Amino acid sequence: MEFVFASSNAGKIREIEDLIGNRFQIRSQQNWGIVPPEETASTFLENALIKARNASFLTGLPAIADDSGLCVEALNGLPGVNSANYAGSEEIDARNMSKLLENMKGIENRRAFFICTLIAIRAPSDPAPIAVEGRWYGEIAREPKGKQGFGYDPIFFLGELGCTAAELEIQKKNNLSHRANAFKNLIREIDGKYTS
Numbered sequence: 001m002e003f004v005f006a007s008s009n010a011g012k013i014r015e016i017e018d019l020i021g022n023r024f025q026i027r028s029q030q031n032w033g034i035v036p037p038e039e040t041a042s043t044f045l046e047n048a049l050i051k052a053r054n055a056s057f058l059t060g061l062p063a064i065a066d067d068s069g070l071c072v073e074a075l076n077g078l079p080g081v082n083s084a085n086y087a088g089s090e091e092i093d094a095r096n097m098s099k100l101l102e103n104m105k106g107i108e109n110r111r112a113f114f115i116c117t118l119i120a121i122r123a124p125s126d127p128a129p130i131a132v133e134g135r136w137y138g139e140i141a142r143e144p145k146g147k148q149g150f151g152y153d154p155i156f157f158l159g160e161l162g163c164t165a166a167e168l169e170i171q172k173k174n175n176l177s178h179r180a181n182a183f184k185n186l187i188r189e190i191d192g193k194y195t196s
């Protein structure tokens, strides 16, 4: 079965290519030159649905969308659905991290989690989307460290490993991450629910 992946984020696309392997075919919406829709909703679930419907409508294919972000306990879940644009409309990872570190100055509770919500639909009008999620718990570091990954990985500290997510090789991140867990759930659901 072939899906369009409703994302234009190069970091996500790299990770999901590794996660999906050859279980089913998946091609980024960038292959069709699709302009990402505005993510106007206040939940990951709704924004994933907006992206999946847009890509499915424009390609005529079943679609998978990933809406994800970082939720910080002491900031009541921020940056949350605005993780990509936390420091402004241009997505620049370094600026987003600086703003978050600035807002965390003097805060001792550093607990946070990444969340990945995935949606699969067979068509834009699919009345029964598959929806799954994965979470990854850690802490906000005091300064960025590491060069792997993308987004907030350099300031996402994993206590049990003693390093940030950006210090992990992609395969290691893909064993542990919110996206890895969500994709495991998605593959199980698709195997059980889609027969062709």
Ligand code: ITT
Binding pocket: 006, 007, 008, 009, 012, 036, 039, 051, 066, 067, 068, 069, 070, 083, 084, 091, 096, 114, 149, 150, 151, 152, 153, 177, 179
């Ligand atoms: P698409 O909508 O085109 O997929 P996007 O980057 O706008 O790309 P989201 O709206 O889902 O995607 O925002 C996700 C943001 O959350 C992303 O830009 C990062 O800042 C952050 N994020 C999500 N997963 C992450 C990860 O595994 N590591 C680091 N940061 C992550």
